[in-house]
Amino acid sequence: MSHSPAPGGRACDDAGRPNPSRDESRRPAPVHIDVPHSQSDLDHSARRDRRSRRLPVRSGLAAAGAAIALLAGGTPAVAAPLPLHTQAPGCMTPGDAQPNGKQWPAEPAVTIDPNAGYTATLETNCGTITVALDAARATHTVNSFAFLAGEQYFDHTRCHRLTTEGIFVLQCGDPTGTGTGGPGYRFGDENLAGATYPAGTVAMANSGPNTNGSQFFLVYSDSKLPPSYTPFGRITGGMDVLQNIAAGGVKDGSGDGAPATDIVLDSVATARR
Numbered sequence: 001m002s003h004s005p006a007p008g009g010r011a012c013d014d015a016g017r018p019n020p021s022r023d024e025s026r027r028p029a030p031v032h033i034d035v036p037h038s039q040s041d042l043d044h045s046a047r048r049d050r051r052s053r054r055l056p057v058r059s060g061l062a063a064a065g066a067a068i069a070l071l072a073g074g075t076p077a078v079a080a081p082l083p084l085h086t087q088a089p090g091c092m093t094p095g096d097a098q099p100n101g102k103q104w105p106a107e108p109a110v111t112i113d114p115n116a117g118y119t120a121t122l123e124t125n126c127g128t129i130t131v132a133l134d135a136a137r138a139t140h141t142v143n144s145f146a147f148l149a150g151e152q153y154f155d156h157t158r159c160h161r162l163t164t165e166g167i168f169v170l171q172c173g174d175p176t177g178t179g180t181g182g183p184g185y186r187f188g189d190e191n192l193a194g195a196t197y198p199a200g201t202v203a204m205a206n207s208g209p210n211t212n213g214s215q216f217f218l219v220y221s222d223s224k225l226p227p228s229y230t231p232f233g234r235i236t237g238g239m240d241v242l243q244n245i246a247a248g249g250v251k252d253g254s255g256d257g258a259p260a261t262d263i264v265l266d267s268v269a270t271a272r273r
Contacts, residue, residue, distance in 0.1 A: 090244055091126035094264040097156040099175035103184035107140070108147040114139045117273035118146065120233065123266045124159075126245055129218070129238035131202050133270065137191040138232035141204060141212065144187060145232065146270040148214055153183060154268035162246060165255030167197075168221035170245060171205055172265060173214040182213030195227035202233035220246045 112118065118133040135142040148154060153175065160179055161171035174181040188210040197203060197219050205215040212230060220242045235242065250257040 090241075091261050091263075094125050094158075094262050095156075095266075099155065099157045100152060101175045101181075102151055102153055105184060107144060107185045107187040110139060110143045112139070112143045112146055113272070118142060118270055119236075119273055120145065120149065120268060120270045122154075122238075122268050124241065124245075125264045125266060126261070127238055127241035129241055130236050131233040132236050133233045134191065134231070138230055139190070140187050141190055141230050141232040144183075144212070144214075145216070148183060149268045149270045152267075153214065154265050157265050159245075159263035159265065160258060161256070162250055162259040163256045164246065164250060167223040167225060168199075168246065169217040169219050169223060170242060170259070170263065171215060171217040172263075173205070173216045175214075179215070182215065186211050186213050188212070189228075190230045191232065192227045192230065195229070195231050197223045197225045197229070197231070200235040200239060201231050202235060203229040203231045205229065218242055 112135055114135050116135060118135050120131040120133055122129040122131065133142045133145065154173060157173065157175050158177040159170050159172035160174055160177045161169075163169050163171075171179070189204075189206075189212065195203075199219055199221050201219040201223075203217055203219070204212045205217050206212050206229065209228075216232075217229075218235065220239070245259060245261060245263055248260040251260045252258075
């Protein structure tokens with residue numbers, strides 16, 4: 001899959017897609033996902049150009065044969081809190097607490113039992129979402145997720161991205177709230193053979209093969225994606241919470257951007273079943 005430079009001094013390819021840096025530790029890089037779209041190429045091009053200007057660090061939703069970016073990696077600094085948006089019914093206004101923004105030089109050693117069952121509980125300002133984690137098929141991913149949860153890394157982070165066209169996901173796990181943050185380490189892909197992304201899937205966002213960090217996405221409606229994103233869990237409770245968030249739409253009215261409602265992970269915890 002070819003890449004081309006992004007806005008801000010880097011050229012773009014014919015499809016207008018930004019090219020990730022070869023030095024992933026210093027510059028954020030998008031991953032492009034081919035998705036089907038029913039709109040015309042002309043309409044898509046205009047829409048893509050508008051979105052690239054609005055969201056310079058996130059590629060917009062693409063038409064047939066083009067792409068959409070699920071981002072991960074980049075600057076570790078914690079961003080200032082974003083301004084509050086209108087809250088969806090059932091959502092509380094987030095507090096002022098900020099992520100701890102911790103960084104580590106390497107992936108943590110595996111301490112979970114791949115043969116055991118694990119559950120994640122995501123307490124959001126809109127309600128609770130529970131996830132059954134697949135330690136057997138995604139051992140390193142679940143181990144990293146459990147490690148970060150135990151370090152309170154996810155606490156007070158914002159879910160910075162919602163897509164409502166082509167694919168249907170809420171993206172979380174970045175303490176900077178920009179789509180470019182991560183824990184300082186990256187690890188390899190897992191569980192990709194035959195991977196699909198039906199509603200309820202929890203999978204890793206990335207900036208290319210084997211670049212998993214802390215960002216992940218929750219699928220609220222069946223989404224057609226290539227098997228490039230490590231599925232590591234399944235939502236077992238709180239789909240109504242996730243779908244309520246999605247129903248609020250995107251802040252700028254597009255199909256890809258910050259949620260209209262500020263979504264904050266108040267806390268994330270994992271437990272062995």
